[in-house]
Amino acid sequence: ETGVTQSPTHLIKTRGQQVTLRCSSQSGHNTVSWYQQALGQGPQFIFQYYREEENGRGNFPPRFSGLQFPNYSSELNVNALELDDSALYLCASSSQGSGNTIYFGEGSWLTVV
Amino acid sequence: AQTVTQSQPEMSVQEAETVTLSCTYDTSESNYYLFWYKQPPSRQMILVIRQEAYKQQNATENRFSVNFQKAAKSFSLKISDSQLGDTAMYFCAFMKAAGGTSYGKLTFGQGTILTVHP
Numbered sequence: 583e584t585g586v587t588q589s590p591t592h593l594i595k596t597r598g599q600q601v602t603l604r605c606s607s608q609s610g611h612n613t614v615s616w617y618q619q620a621l622g623q624g625p626q627f628i629f630q631y632y633r634e635e636e637n638g639r640g641n642f643p644p645r646f647s648g649l650q651f652p653n654y655s656s657e658l659n660v661n662a663l664e665l666d667d668s669a670l671y672l673c674a675s676s677s678q679g680s681g682n683t684i685y686f687g688e689g690s691w692l693t694v695v
Numbered sequence: 696a697q698t699v700t701q702s703q704p705e706m707s708v709q710e711a712e713t714v715t716l717s718c719t720y721d722t723s724e725s726n727y728y729l730f731w732y733k734q735p736p737s738r739q740m741i742l743v744i745r746q747e748a749y750k751q752q753n754a755t756e757n758r759f760s761v762n763f764q765k766a767a768k769s770f771s772l773k774i775s776d777s778q779l780g781d782t783a784m785y786f787c788a789f790m791k792a793a794g795g796t797s798y799g800k801l802t803f804g805q806g807t808i809l810t811v812h813p
Contacts, residue, residue, distance in 0.1 A: 615800060624699075624786050624803035625740075638800055670738060674801075684801070686740035 585609060586675050588687035595663050595694050603658040603690045605673030611685070613637070614656040616648060617672040619689070625672055631656055660692075668694045697722045697789050701804035708777045709812050715762075716772045716807050718787030724748075726792040729763065730801070731772045735783040743785070746770065748792070777811045784808050 585608040595601050607614050613632045617625035627640040631650035645661040654675075660667055673687045698721045708714035720729070731743040746754045746763050753761050758778075762771045774781055787804040 624805050625801070627800055627802070630800055672740060684742070688737070688739050
């Protein structure tokens with residue numbers, strides 16, 4: 583148990599739709615990072631939020647967006663879904679002062695049909 | 696940009712034996728962290744071991760140890776006395792240590808599927 587919770591665990595969407603994934607970070611952690619993991623691949627960094635501001639972004643288009651709330655929980659939004667967006671989306675929480683301890687949630691499985 | 700390469704897509708080992716998973720990386724950074732994560736079928740990413748680049752001593756966590764060769768940019772994981780529960784996908788990951796805002800931005804390798812046979 584890491585204390586990082588993600589919802590929903592599984593969902594199916596239609597191409598062109600929009601989706602919101604949620605993450606509650608480990609208590610005391612002020613940083614949330616999102617990763618996309620396609621089947622059989624390693625996770626790819628999407629972006630990071632630190633104190634409600636985006637703090638770095640990977641090679642993902644603008645239709646991938648996010649938010650971080652005052653309680654440090656976070657949302658990942660994906661617009662205009664494409665079939666290639668089908669993947670496991672992982673949330674990881676950390677604290678800038680914690681000595682690089684990073685905790686992952688169990689992920690949200692997104693299938694786009 | 697950093698890259699992490701795991702050249703072994705799949706490995707297998709008999710229970711109680713020892714296995715070594717390979718990882719190489721490329722970076723121009725001098726200060727960084729390296730990690731091995733385990734991802735069982737449940738998909739939960741679990742930290743196995745981590746190494747700070749400025750430390751010459753290889754990290755050890757119970758049955759897990761690393762061979763960190765900074766000059767060669769190599770970071771292998773040795774699992775001793777393999778157990779059935781070690782069956783999982785293993786990822787090598789890199790993180791810059793250049794300032795506080797680098798925490799949490801991991802670059803992963805492609806993974807190695809490890810199967811432990813009874």
